[in-house]
Amino acid sequence: MTDHDGPNHPEIRAAVARLCADFPGSYWRKLDQDRLYPTAFVAALTSAGYLAALIPENYGGAGLPLSAAAAILETVHASGCNGAACHAQMYIMGTVLRNGSPEQKTRYLPQIAEGALRLQAFGVTEPTSGTDTLSLRTVAVRDGDSYIVNGSKVWTSRAEHSDLMLLLARTTPRAEVTRKTDGLSTLLVDMRAVKGLTIRPIRTMMNHNSCEVFFEDMRVPAENLVGVEGQGFRYILDGMNAERLLIAAECIGDAKWFIARATAYARERVVFGRAIGQNQGVQFPLAKAYAQMRAAEALLLQGLSAYEQAKPCGDLANMAKMLSAEASWAAGEAAIQTHGGYGFAEDFDIERKFRETRLYQVAPISTNLILSYLAEHVLGLPRSY
Numbered sequence: 001m002t003d004h005d006g007p008n009h010p011e012i013r014a015a016v017a018r019l020c021a022d023f024p025g026s027y028w029r030k031l032d033q034d035r036l037y038p039t040a041f042v043a044a045l046t047s048a049g050y051l052a053a054l055i056p057e058n059y060g061g062a063g064l065p066l067s068a069a070a071a072i073l074e075t076v077h078a079s080g081c082n083g084a085a086c087h088a089q090m091y092i093m094g095t096v097l098r099n100g101s102p103e104q105k106t107r108y109l110p111q112i113a114e115g116a117l118r119l120q121a122f123g124v125t126e127p128t129s130g131t132d133t134l135s136l137r138t139v140a141v142r143d144g145d146s147y148i149v150n151g152s153k154v155w156t157s158r159a160e161h162s163d164l165m166l167l168l169a170r171t172t173p174r175a176e177v178t179r180k181t182d183g184l185s186t187l188l189v190d191m192r193a194v195k196g197l198t199i200r201p202i203r204t205m206m207n208h209n210s211c212e213v214f215f216e217d218m219r220v221p222a223e224n225l226v227g228v229e230g231q232g233f234r235y236i237l238d239g240m241n242a243e244r245l246l247i248a249a250e251c252i253g254d255a256k257w258f259i260a261r262a263t264a265y266a267r268e269r270v271v272f273g274r275a276i277g278q279n280q281g282v283q284f285p286l287a288k289a290y291a292q293m294r295a296a297e298a299l300l301l302q303g304l305s306a307y308e309q310a311k312p313c314g315d316l317a318n319m320a321k322m323l324s325a326e327a328s329w330a331a332g333e334a335a336i337q338t339h340g341g342y343g344f345a346e347d348f349d350i351e352r353k354f355r356e357t358r359l360y361q362v363a364p365i366s367t368n369l370i371l372s373y374l375a376e377h378v379l380g381l382p383r384s385y
């Protein structure tokens, strides 16, 4: 892996595409049917160092910029694979890197970089509060040199396939804080060691390994508090631009995959004595999805550039994520329609990718909340919630 191949990272893209070629549609179809975790794929990405792309070199990672991580995830998706099984490690790790103590960084980051430790679970969303994170109910109460955690999370993806969870919990009751964003804290939970943790998988329309997680008097050492007690919400917010940009890159990859598959099919499939791709009714949805994808990609590149220059990029990250998710959905829709009946046949992989890419209009943040962000923070309209 190198950082000297230009801002678009063509060498990284080529290397990731070669790795992905070992994981064809048949591999993903089998996992999808049985809702199994892509262990071999994640192991291959880990041993090639891709999941440690953003970890600085002094902690054993590649020390690459966010655009390189975006290139990795985009290529994974453009190759027909799915990064959802492991993408979170790239951005969750950032909270430890930015806000963790020197001891925490030395203890965890090198092990994460070498693949000995997986930090893939992100416990924020709760069943009762949903998008309203500040109303979450999971509490962590200090008791000597530990926190005792009680509550539950939902949609904690990869919880069964992670050693560590970054958990957001309330450490000061909401009524006792002056600013409503205070009183929440981030804890690194070693899921291998704790008692009082129950994980229950949720079967979803796509293979996503998401779970409900329950905490019952779960004791977490106080040394696992990341940063300052009560400031955890800010730490989570700080990581959100990177998360949005990386998810946008995955959606761009999905859109490229759908468009490539559908245009190839439209050229080959002959009906009424000519290729279906000769009909404008078939061409136009694909051309439109392509234009949408390119527009979203341009915003993504702007967002990555601003992020790497440490400029404010909340608007760009949010817009890139929203428009990329819409572009991948438009491309998926055009791909299904282009394939006619075969779009629904599992062996063509279109229906699987179609199910997978739909998620990104809801998670990690839904379109409405992005629009609310833009309305309030960019257009200066009153806060609506």
Ligand SMILES: Cc1cc2nc3c(=O)[nH]c(=O)nc-3n(C[C@H](O)[C@H](O)[C@H](O)COP(=O)(O)OP(=O)(O)OC[C@H]3O[C@@H](n4cnc5c(N)ncnc54)[C@H](O)[C@@H]3O)c2cc1C
Binding pocket: 121, 122, 123, 124, 125, 129, 130, 131, 132, 154, 155, 156, 157, 158, 204, 208, 210, 359, 362, 363, 364, 365, 366, 367, 368, 369, 372, 384, 385
């Ligand atoms: C497969 C999957 C994986 C996930 N992985 C994780 C994970 O690893 N960790 C984690 O913490 N979370 C995860 N999530 C949770 C995800 O981030 C949330 O589902 C998402 O943020 C929406 O929250 P919610 O489901 O509670 O919806 P709600 O908050 O209940 O919202 C429901 C709908 O109402 C809309 N809505 C709500 N309030 C408003 C408002 N004020 N104005 C306009 N519209 C509004 C929303 O946009 C949404 O469309 C995952 C979700 C899924 C489905």
